[in-house]
């Protein structure tokens with residue numbers, strides 16, 4: 113099935129999720145050809161849930177013994193170049209991986225991941241976020257993609273974006289199915305799948321960074337704890353720090369491809385609850401109710417956490 117009412121490009125349905133065409137080509141190529149290493153860790157997210165932040169944190173954690181603070185590649189390379197999306201590489205038949213870094217990333221839902229991932233025994237880290245903030249973040253991002261001179265409020269207005277998101281029509285959506293797929297996998301195999309939430313990461317970044325490092329097999333030593341290494345990583349990867357690094361104030365992600373995005377576009381506000389500046393109470397309650405109903409029975413809830 114195809115939907116033409118989604119903004120910017122038509123969406124195609126595949127294995128229960130919606131994708132724009134170029135992305136779907138990459139997903140299919142990855143299902144066919146992607147070959148992870150057993151030691152790889154896959155950063156899995158739905159778009160706009162904090163992917164860039166999680167990539168920066170995971171990258172700094174796993175490479176910290178290779179680079180001193182002043183040599184950290186994050187200072188000169190954008191997080192998306194440090195940890196490439198394997199489906200975007202697959203679409204272009206390239207590999208932007210540094211073979212010494214055991215990290216790759218994906219927006220593919222759990223149930224559509226290449227079977228090579230479960231066969232290889234890779235670990236997965238999933239990050240999700242309050243759906244209301246995901247929608248607002250995506251709405252801003254897509255509006256930024258409209259060509260100059262086009263009336264943003266006609267093409268991508270909040271009401272339409274809200275309605276189709278509630279129907280589950282969104283790139284890599286329905287969001288609730290993306291979340292519940294990884295949630296269930298994390299319950300079934302907690303040693304393989306770590307499930308994280310953006311709001312928790314914001315609230316207590318240090319504790320979650322410790323948990324992330326341990327899960328990935330790169331725990332902080334007592335000596336590193338004494339030196340304050342965890343706090344340094346948290347600080348380097350904080351919104352204000354990352355946003356202002358030279359690597360992120362210029363340059364583009366995935367040049368010469370349908371996915372070209374200016375690095376600055378990955379940094380907007382970086383807060384929790386920005387939806388309150390856009391939704392009225394009725395909208396917020398409606399989206400919350402839809403998500404709760406859809407997640408009902410999965411054991412995960414955004415509201416009762």
Ligand code: A3P
Nearest residue numbers: 160161162163164165249350351379380381382
């Ligand atoms: P907002 O639009 O709400 O500001 P993704 O990386 O998955 O595309 O998600 C982008 C969202 O994460 C944006 O949210 C962006 O501002 C936020 N973000 C980027 N870097 C961040 C950081 N270091 N800490 C917290 N949020 C960050």
